[in-house]
Amino acid sequence: MALLPPEEGWYFKRVAKDEKMWIAIALVVCLALFFWMIVWHVYGKQNPSFTTYRTTPQEFNALTQAFIQKYKIGEEKGIPVVEPPPNSDVFLLGKMWAWEPILVLKKGQEYRFHISSLDLLHGFSLQPVNMNFMVFPGYDYVLTFRPTSTGEFYIVCNEFCGIGHHMMIGKIIVKE
Amino acid sequence: MFRTCDITGLKVDLRAERLIQLNAVMAVVSLLIGVIAALLLVLTRWQVVHLLPAEWYYRVLTLHGLNALIFWIVFFEIAGLYFGSTVVLNSRMSSPKFGWLALTLMVLGFLLVNYTILTGNADVLMTSYAPLQAHSLYYLGVILFAVGALVGVFLFFANLLIARKERTYGDSLPLFTFGLVAAAIIATLTLATGAVIYIPTLLWSLGIIKTMDAGVYKLVWWGLGHSSQQINVTAMIAIWYLGAFLTVGGTSINEKVSRLAFVFYVIGINVASAHHLLVDPGPSPAWKVFNTSYVMYIAVLASMIHAFAVPSAVESAQRRRGFTKGLFDWLKNAPWGNPAFSAVFLSIIIFGFIGGVTGVVNGMEQTNIIVHNTLSIPGHFKGTVVGGTTLAFMGATYYLIPLIFRKKIAFFGLAKLQPWVFGGGISLLAVSMYILGAFGVPRRHYDITFSGGPFTYTFNPATDFFWVLFAIGGIVTVIGALMWILIVVFSVFFGQSVRGPQDMQLQIASPPPPAKEHHGFEAPGTLTLTLLFMGVFLIFLLLNWGWLAAMWEVR
Numbered sequence: 056m057a058l059l060p061p062e063e064g065w066y067f068k069r070v071a072k073d074e075k076m077w078i079a080i081a082l083v084v085c086l087a088l089f090f091w092m093i094v095w096h097v098y099g100k101q102n103p104s105f106t107t108y109r110t111t112p113q114e115f116n117a118l119t120q121a122f123i124q125k126y127k128i129g130e131e132k133g134i135p136v137v138e139p140p141p142n143s144d145v146f147l148l149g150k151m152w153a154w155e156p157i158l159v160l161k162k163g164q165e166y167r168f169h170i171s172s173l174d175l176l177h178g179f180s181l182q183p184v185n186m187n188f189m190v191f192p193g194y195d196y197v198l199t200f201r202p203t204s205t206g207e208f209y210i211v212c213n214e215f216c217g218i219g220h221h222m223m224i225g226k227i228i229v230k231e
Numbered sequence: 232m233f234r235t236c237d238i239t240g241l242k243v244d245l246r247a248e249r250l251i252q253l254n255a256v257m258a259v260v261s262l263l264i265g266v267i268a269a270l271l272l273v274l275t276r277w278q279v280v281h282l283l284p285a286e287w288y289y290r291v292l293t294l295h296g297l298n299a300l301i302f303w304i305v306f307f308e309i310a311g312l313y314f315g316s317t318v319v320l321n322s323r324m325s326s327p328k329f330g331w332l333a334l335t336l337m338v339l340g341f342l343l344v345n346y347t348i349l350t351g352n353a354d355v356l357m358t359s360y361a362p363l364q365a366h367s368l369y370y371l372g373v374i375l376f377a378v379g380a381l382v383g384v385f386l387f388f389a390n391l392l393i394a395r396k397e398r399t400y401g402d403s404l405p406l407f408t409f410g411l412v413a414a415a416i417i418a419t420l421t422l423a424t425g426a427v428i429y430i431p432t433l434l435w436s437l438g439i440i441k442t443m444d445a446g447v448y449k450l451v452w453w454g455l456g457h458s459s460q461q462i463n464v465t466a467m468i469a470i471w472y473l474g475a476f477l478t479v480g481g482t483s484i485n486e487k488v489s490r491l492a493f494v495f496y497v498i499g500i501n502v503a504s505a506h507h508l509l510v511d512p513g514p515s516p517a518w519k520v521f522n523t524s525y526v527m528y529i530a531v532l533a534s535m536i537h538a539f540a541v542p543s544a545v546e547s548a549q550r551r552r553g554f555t556k557g558l559f560d561w562l563k564n565a566p567w568g569n570p571a572f573s574a575v576f577l578s579i580i581i582f583g584f585i586g587g588v589t590g591v592v593n594g595m596e597q598t599n600i601i602v603h604n605t606l607s608i609p610g611h612f613k614g615t616v617v618g619g620t621t622l623a624f625m626g627a628t629y630y631l632i633p634l635i636f637r638k639k640i641a642f643f644g645l646a647k648l649q650p651w652v653f654g655g656g657i658s659l660l661a662v663s664m665y666i667l668g669a670f671g672v673p674r675r676h677y678d679i680t681f682s683g684g685p686f687t688y689t690f691n692p693a694t695d696f697f698w699v700l701f702a703i704g705g706i707v708t709v710i711g712a713l714m715w716i717l718i719v720v721f722s723v724f725f726g727q728s729v730r731g732p733q734d735m736q737l738q739i740a741s742p743p744p745p746a747k748e749h750h751g752f753e754a755p756g757t758l759t760l761t762l763l764f765m766g767v768f769l770i771f772l773l774l775n776w777g778w779l780a781a782m783w784e785v786r
Contacts, residue, residue: 071754073755100785101786103509201783213674
C-alpha cells in the first residue's frame with residue numbers, strides 16, 4: 056500500500072513462492088559475478104594493472120625524453136617514432152593535445168607501458184581494439200601489454216582535456 | 232493552514248503545497264534548459280550536421296549535464312520529499328521558513344552555475360575533474376545548491392518526526408514514504424561527500440590551496456557523483472510503487488521484501504561508486520573488486536527485487552479484478568490510457584533492460600576496459616536516469632498537476648502519447664549510443680574525424696548507421712520532453728481548475744477485492760518477464776566477456 060500504512064501483520068506475511076524463487080536466482084547470479092572477477096584475475100589475460108608509481112610531470116617528462124633518445128628511429132609529423140625492444144619499459148606521455156612518442160612494437164611480445172600526463176586527466180583509448188584506461192598527472196600507470204594483432208592502432212583521448220581535446224590522437228604500429 | 236483534498240481526502244498543508252509547487256516549477260525550468268542543450272548536442276555529435284563550434288559544444292555539454300542530471304532531478308526530488316512527508320502522511324510542514332531558505336539557496340546555486348557556464352567560465356563538464364579548473368563562482372554555485380538541497384532533506388526528516396509525534400498516520404510509514412526515507416539517507420551521505428570535495432576545490436580555485444591531487448579528487452567526487460544517481464534510483468522506485476498503487480490499486484505481494492530492498496540500497500550504494508575508478512591508476516584490484524562487486528551487488532540484488540515486486544503488485548491487483556486468463560491478460564487489460572501507468576511501466580522496462588543490464592557490465596572490473604569513457608557510458612545512463620528516473624517523474628506529474636496544482640491536464644490526448652514518444656526515443660538513443668561506444672566512439676568528444684589532429688582514424692563504417700539512429704532517437708526524445716513541458720506549463724498556468732473528483736481525468740484506483748484461495752504462483756506473468764530479463768542479462772554478459780577475451784593481453 057504505497058500511499059497508506061501497511062495492513063496489520065504485514066511483517067509476518069510469508070513471501071510468495073515465485074518471489075522467493077526469483078530472489079534466490081538473482082542472489083546466485085550476483086555471487087557468481089563477484090567470484091568471476093576474481094577468477095579472471097587468476098586465469099584471464101585482460102586485467103587493469105596492479106602497479107602504479109607516484110611521479111611528477113617533470114620527472115615523467117625527463118624519463119620519456121630519455122626513452123625517446125635511446126630508441127628513436129625516425130619522425131612522423133614532428134612526433135618521434137620509437138622502437139623499443141620487447142620486454143622493455145615503454146614511456147607514453149599525454150599532454151594537451153598530443154601523445155608522445157609514436158611506438159613501434161612487435162606482435163606477441165610484452166611491453167611494460169608507463170603512462171602519465173603532463174597536465175590534466177586524459178583517456179587512453181586504443182582503437183580499433185577498444186581498450187580504455189585513465190591517464191593522470193602525478194601517477195605513473197604501469198600496464199603490461201602484449202599486442203595480439205598487427206597493423207596501425209590509434210590512441211584516442213577520451214577524457215575531456217580542454218578545447219583541443221578532439222585533436223589529441225596518437226599512434227602505435229604493431230609489426231609481425 | 233490546511234485544505235482537505237476533495238479527491239483523496241488527505242489534508243494538505245498549504246505552506247508545504249506552495250513549496251512543492253515552486254520546487255516543481257524550478258525542476259521544469261531546469262529540464263527545459265537541459266532539453267534545449269540536448270538538441271544542440273545531438274545535432275553537433277552527429278557529424279552530418281555538426282552544428283556547434285568546439286568550445287560551444289563543451290560548454291553546452293556542461294550546461295546539459297548540470298541542468299538535466301542535477302537541477303531537474305534534485306528540484307523534483309525536494310518537491311517529492313515535501314509531498315511524501317506532509318501530504319501523504321496527513322501532516323504539516325515543520326518549518327516553512329527553512330523550506331524557503333532551502334529554495335533560495337538552490338535557486339542561487341542554479342543561477343550561479345548556469346551563469347558561469349554560459350559566460351564561458353566553467354567549461355569543465357559535469358565532473359569538473361581537477362586539475363581542470365573553473366571560475367570560483369561555479370564551485371560556489373554548486374556548494375550553495377547542495378547546501379540548499381541538504382536543508383530540504385533535513386526538513387523532510389523533521390516533517391517525519393512531527394508526523395510520528397502527532398500520530399497523523401498508522402504504526403508504519405507508507406511504502407512510498409519509506410522509499411523516500413532511503414533516498415533521503417543516501418542524499419545526506421552524498422551531499423556530505425560533495426562538501427568534502429567541493430569546498431577544497433573552491434579554495435583551490437581561489438588560490439588558497441596550492442595543488443589538487445587528480446586521483447584523490449576523482450575518488451571523492453564519485454562519492455557524490457554516483458551516489459547522487461542512487462538517490463534518483465531510490466526516488467524512482469518509490470514512484471513505481473506509488474504508480475502501481477494509484478493506477479491499479481497494486482500493493483506489494485510482500486511489503487517486507489520491498490522494504491528490505493530499500494534497506495539494501497542504503498547499505499550497498501555509496502561504496503559502489505568505486506566502479507568509476509576501475510581503470511584508474513590509483514586503487515588496487517582488491518579494492519576495485521570488493522567495492523564494485525561485493526557491495527554493488529547488494530544494490531543490484533535490491534533492484535532485481537524491486538523489478539519483481541512492482542510488476543507483481545500490478546499483476547496481483549489485476550488478477551484479483553478478474554483478469555486471470557493466461558500469463559499476460561492482466562497486462563493487456565492494464566490502464567494503458569493513463570499516462571502515469573504507461574510512464575511507470577516503460578520506466579521499469581527501460582531501466583531494467585537497458586540501464587540495468589549495461590550497468591553491470593560497466594561495473595565489472597575487467598569488462599570496464601571495453602566501455603570506460605566511450606559513448607556506452609552515457610548510453611547506459613540514458614537508460615537509467617532518463618528512460619528510468621525522468622520518465623517516472625514525468626508520470627508522477629500527471630497526478631501532481633490535478634492534486635497539488637489543482638489544474639486539469641491540458642491536451643490530455645497528447646499526454647497519453649507522451650510517455651511512448653519519450654520512452655521510445657530514449658530507448659533508441661540509449662541503445663545506439665551503447666553500440667557506438669562498443670565500436671570505440673568516445674564520449675565527450677567534439678569531432679570524431681579528428682580534424683586538426685596529427686592523424687585521423689575512421690571508426691567502423693557500421694557506426695554511420697548507428698549515428699542515424701542516434702540522431703533520430705535524440706530528436707524524438709527531445710520532442711517527447713517538449714510535449715511534456717508544454718502539457719505541464721499550459722496546465723499549470725493556463726489550465727482549467729479542478730473543482731472536484733469529477734474533473735479528475737486519471738483514475739485513482741480503488742483497492743481490488745481480496746484474494747481468493749489459490750494454488751501456484753502469485754504472479755506467473757511477472758516471473759516470466761523477470762526470467763526473460765535474466766536471460767537477456769546473461770547473454771549480454773557472455774558476449775562482453777567473450778569480446779574482452781579476444782583483445783590484446785594486458786595486466
